[in-house]
Structures are given as structure tokens and as C-alpha cells.
Amino acid sequence: MQLKISDLSFSYNKKEKVLNDFNLEINKGEVAALVGRSGSGKSTILRLTAGLEIPDSGRIEIAGKTVVDEQKFLAPEKRKVGMVFQDYALFPHLNVYQNISFGIDHLSKKKRKERTAELLELVNLAGFEKRYPHQLSGGQQQRIALARTLAPGPKLLLLDEPFSNLDTELRDKIRKELKSIIKEIGITTILVSHDKNDAEFMAEKEILLN
Ligand SMILES: Nc1ncnc2c1ncn2[C@@H]1O[C@H](COP(=O)(O)OP(=O)(O)OP(=O)(O)O)[C@@H](O)[C@H]1O
Numbered sequence: 001m002q003l004k005i006s007d008l009s010f011s012y013n014k015k016e017k018v019l020n021d022f023n024l025e026i027n028k029g030e031v032a033a034l035v036g037r038s039g040s041g042k043s044t045i046l047r048l049t050a051g052l053e054i055p056d057s058g059r060i061e062i063a064g065k066t067v068v069d070e071q072k073f074l075a076p077e078k079r080k081v082g083m084v085f086q087d088y089a090l091f092p093h094l095n096v097y098q099n100i101s102f103g104i105d106h107l108s109k110k111k112r113k114e115r116t117a118e119l120l121e122l123v124n125l126a127g128f129e130k131r132y133p134h135q136l137s138g139g140q141q142q143r144i145a146l147a148r149t150l151a152p153g154p155k156l157l158l159l160d161e162p163f164s165n166l167d168t169e170l171r172d173k174i175r176k177e178l179k180s181i182i183k184e185i186g187i188t189t190i191l192v193s194h195d196k197n198d199a200e201f202m203a204e205k206e207i208l209l210n
Pocket of ligand 1 (some may be wrong): 038042
């Protein structure tokens with residue numbers, strides 16, 4: 001089991017529960033989609049898994065290790081979880097090389113260079129090192145965001161509405177690319193989507209939130 005969520009409850013304001021005893025299990029290498037109406041708590045589940053919110057109760061285990069329960073809270077950077085946000089959140093003042101190598105500054109310069117090159121190869125953007133985010137198309141920005149997230153070698157990849165900023169034509173292309181990258185590295189992935197087609201195309205398993 002790569003991700004196990006047990007009896008997770010959460011509210012933003014302590015009044016209205018967004019999640020009530022929510023459970024979820026995802027196997028290693030599996031790609032799962034969270035689907036459900038707007039406001040059903042899809043992004044909240046990703047945020048809790050990444051450690052950006054603290055649950056009211058329940059437990060989350062990643063690769064067999066408890067990252068949060070009533071006693072414990074592991075900081076986001078220690079969870080080995082990579083999250084790509086809806087708006088990609090690239091650093092506008094850093095170029096592609098700097099964006100991707102941001103999370104691996106503990107490595108030597110040589111290793112960092114190698115790893116960044118490997119990731120640019122993976123997302124098919126070798127040669128783009130010196131470009132700035134505003135000099136990239138939406139699809140390219142998304143692939144750089146993915147490369148940056150994958151750089152430290154996360155055990156779990158979280159994608160929040162990865163196709164929402166793309167027009168229909170590009171969306172098709174990006175979906176295929178994203179799926180093939182995920183398969184190539186075999187990373188366990190959860191994706192949030194409000195689009196049934198995207199979810200069906202990308203995921204082996206769909207989890208419906210009400
Ligand atoms: N920071 C916040 N403070 C207070 N309430 C919030 C906050 N973020 C989300 N909520 C509320 O929590 C509920 C779940 O939100 P969440 O973003 O997880 O839903 P979602 O299923 O991802 O929705 P969408 O498909 O529209 O992105 C919603 O009712 C939302 O209004």
C-alpha cells in the first residue's frame with residue numbers, strides 16, 4: 001500500500017465538515033482519480049496528504065509510514081510527496097533550470113545538473129534550461145512544473161486539476177504525455193479532476209466524493 005487514509009475528518013472552520021471519516025487505499029504504482037462535484041473536498045484530500053492542512057482526526061500513511069495521526073505530524077518536505085498545483089506555481093523570476101533544481105539543492109552541482117537534464121529529457125524539454133516561465137506555453141509550463149515536482153524523487157505524486165488551464169486541443173496532447181510519463185517512471189499518482197473523461201483516460205481507479 002503506497003497511500004492509506006483511515007477515518008480522516010477535516011473542517012476548515014470547525015463548523016462545517018469537509019471530510020467525515022474518509023477512507024482511501026492506493027497501491028504502489030497505481031493511478032487514481034478523485035472525482036466529484038465542486039466543493040466535495042477533492043483538493044482538500046490532496047492538501048491533507050501533502051501536509052498543507054492538519055486533520056481533525058484520522059491517519060494518513062505513505063509507503064508504510066504514518067505521516068499524520070492524532071499524535072504525529074510530519075512536515076510536508078519530509079513526506080516524499082510531490083504536488084503539482086492547478087496554476088503550476090513556477091517561480092517567475094527563476095529560469096527552467098533553476099525552477100527544476102530548486103528542490104534538490106542538497107545535491108552537488110554536478111548531480112543537480114545531471115538530475116535536471118534527466119528530468120528535462122523525461123518531459124521532452126531538453127534545451128529549455130535558460131527560458132523563463134513567461135517564455136513557455138501552458139503545456140510546457142505544466143511539464144516543467146511536473147519535472148520540478150519529480151526532481152527530489154517523491155513516492156507519491158498529487159496532481160490538482162492538471163488540465164484545467166489548457167484548451168481542448170492541447171488538453172488531449174498533454175493528457176497522453178502526462179500518462180506516458182507517469183507510466184514510464186511508475187509513480188503512484190492521485191489526480192483531481194472535475195472531468196469524467198480526463199479521469200477515465202488517466203486513472204485505473206476512480207474515487208467518487210459526494
Ligand atoms: N481555505 C479554506 N477556508 C475555508 N474553506 C475552504 C478553504 N478551502 C476550501 N474550503 C471549502 O472546503 C470545501 C472543499 O473544498 P475543496 O477545494 O477541497 O473542494 P474540491 O472538491 O476540490 O472543489 P473544486 O472541484 O471546485 O476544486 C468547499 O466547501 C470549500 O468552499
